[in-house]
Amino acid sequence: MKMHLAELNIGRLLAPTDDPRVKEFMDNLDRINGLGKRMPGFVWMMEGSGEPGTGNTEAKIGGDPQFVSNLTVWEDVESLERFVWGTVHRKFYERREEWFEVLGKMHFVMWWVPAGHKPTLEEALAKLEHRERNGDSDEAFGWSWLKEAKMHKTHSCRPSAA
Template sequence: MQQPDGHHLAELNVGRLLAPTDDPRVRDFMQALDLVNGLGKRMPGFVWMMEGSGEPGTGNTENALNGDPQFVANLTVWADVASLERFVWGTIHKKFYDRRTEWFEVLGDQHFVMWWIPEGHVPTLDEAMDRLADLRDNGPSRRAFGWADLPAATEWRKKVCT
């Protein structure tokens, strides 16, 4: 999917923590949230991030899905594919991404989606979940897609992300 003029890239990543947010098994992840999210917000090309309460060490984990406090979502907007890739694969985020199986269940369903939004639009969690459902139900399209559908996603291809 090519980036349309006047559009930014929105992404949603959902996961279910192996334990409640105050459990020692997810402590390293929870303690890194402020660092990683703060870095993301300072990255060139960062546009917007869904926020939680602002309570230190919680990130946006209060945005639980389906009433399950361990099922959390991350929703961000980036200027372009290169900006998101630079953050995901070229910063300390990659170190925590590589450790994700220590803190998150392996989900059988698709749990990551991207889509183009008009500049200035702020996506809602409901909108993002609708895009994720569309990708699960219908496969990649201009409405909802993944890394493999973005020709400009060069870092993802180098990392052979699964």
């Protein structure tokens, strides 16, 4: 059975989505998400309302409107790495402390899903909880768990906010 790579990244914005402190981030969501959707190897992204400039900010975690999530599926590790570390996405990732709180717990997880499967936010949050509770495993993992992942070793930033 062909497997694809799912990933969830969550963060808590420093301010509500309509606050000037997160305006630059919000103003670029459509551009960065659109770039991701056009990347070779992109399969699927959890979508929000479709309203311009909102990304998927309507999917509140724990009822908190400042918790935002990004849930995507990719054909393979290399495709996701190319998007994360090899495009303008990296510039926004490097500036994440300007818009997001530093979280005291895990905020990123990946796992394999059967091709064609579109994970729910609940499923993804369960994977994140599993990784936080048990560490990296075949069920839920970070970049260093994947031997195919190479770009994160030289391109990633120091650990910090979402």
